[in-house]
Amino acid sequence: MHGHNHKQDHSHSHEHNHGHDYDWGALGDHLEREAELSVPAITRAAHWLRELLSTDGGPAGVGRVLDVGSGPGVVTGLLADTFPDAEVVAVDQAPALLARAQARSAGRITTHRADLPGDFGTLGTADLIWSANAVHHLGDQQAALTALAASLRPGGLLAIAERGLPPRFLPRDIGLGRPGLQARLDAAWEGGFADMRADLPDATEEVEDWPAMLTRAGLTLSGTRTFLTDWPAPLAPLAREHLQAHVTRLRDRFGEYLDAGDRAALEALVDTDAPTGLLHRPDVFFLTATTVFTARASS
Ligand SMILES: C[S@@+](CC[C@H](N)C(=O)[O-])C[C@H]1O[C@@H](n2cnc3c(N)ncnc32)[C@H](O)[C@@H]1O
Known part of the structure; x- marks a missing residue:
């Protein structure tokens, strides 16, 4: 178990904190762009979930769907398109993020404010619960899955999107500093991720074997699939803006895990005027993958 305050004197420690102190609302633009880039992949994922729900053992119909940790609701809207009767x-x-979700949905979705894990009991029941990149923000991930499983209606499906592949967006040699920056950015990000988790309330270390955790939550596994997001160079402005924000956050939050040469390379990448910057250089691309773990409640 990690102490909650072991990094209090660190200059970035205010960002390595749980949902209450982390300013999610201010990240609306960033989360929205990120989700929009994954729309083709998540659309395929949603169609797969619809198939799973329509097979034997599934609910008679999909009447209620939850998107837990929805952020600005890009995926919530996509789920509403996929399950038009729900x-x-x-x-x-x-x-602020729920307001965005509401605004972009043209009345097709509703919102529910819940501060988890305390508010798990307020979610009500659902035939499909989707949760992407949210469970890892809760200290006890197994307890979170168990609480979500308890909200499933008979035959209902829990779909957890966590990890997959980290984004790839740079060639091996970008002409700035030492080749291989991308891999070192992954390592820096992992360092920051571990700090973030260690600072969560009730931080619980867990072997992150998602199928095993779903089984322990009392569910029956119904498959894992990975969906590719592949935007090749030359990138459109939306993807460039996303990378600009992504790398700026990496620099600000995880720079401590990089050496001076790599930090200098990041400065050149986020320089909005330089031709070597992410907003202008021709060689950047956006390649990532979303893994979705599914399991169902007994009918
Ligand atoms: C990384 S974002 C993921 C957004 C979206 N699901 C996606 O994949 O694009 C994590 C979301 O979880 C929410 N969140 C973080 N901690 C939370 C908590 N303790 N209770 C409820 N929501 C939380 C944040 O507000 C944020 O919208």
Whole structure:
């Protein structure tokens, strides 16, 4: 178990904190762009979930869908398109993000503010619960999955999107500093991720074997699939803006894990005027993958 305050004197420690102190609302633009880039992949994922739900053992119909940790609701809207007859609910602790989700949905979704894990009991029941990149923000991930499983209706499906592949966006040699920056950025990000988790309330170390954790939550596994997001160079402005924000955050939050040469390379990448910057250089691309673990409640 990690102490909660072991990094309090660190200059970035205020960002390595749990949902209450982390300013999710301010990340709305960033989360929205990121999700929009994954729309083709998540659309394929949603179609797969619809197939799973329509097979034997599934619910008679999909009446209610939850998107837990919805952020700005890009995926919530996509779930509403995929399940047109369902009540689709964006669940998040950040009112500003729920307001965005509501605004972009043209009335097709509802929102529910929940501060997890305390508010798990307020979610109600659902035939499909989707949760992407949110469970890892809760200290006890197994307890979170168990609580989500308890909200499933008979035959209902829990779909957890965590990890997959980290984004790839740079060639091996970018003409700035030492080749291989991308891999070192991954390592820096892992360092920051571990700090973030260590600072969560009730931080619990866990072997992150998601199928095993879903089984321990009392569910029956119904498959794991990975969906590719592949935007080749030359990138459109939306993807460039996303990378600009992504690398700026890496620099600000995880720079301590990089050496001076790599930090200098990051400065050149986020320089909005330089031709070597992410907004201008011709060689950047965006390649990532979303892994979705599914399991169902007994019918
Ligand atoms: C990384 S974002 C993921 C957003 C979206 N699901 C996606 O994949 O694009 C994590 C989301 O979880 C929410 N969140 C973080 N901690 C939370 C908590 N304790 N209770 C409820 N929501 C939380 C944040 O507000 C944020 O919208």
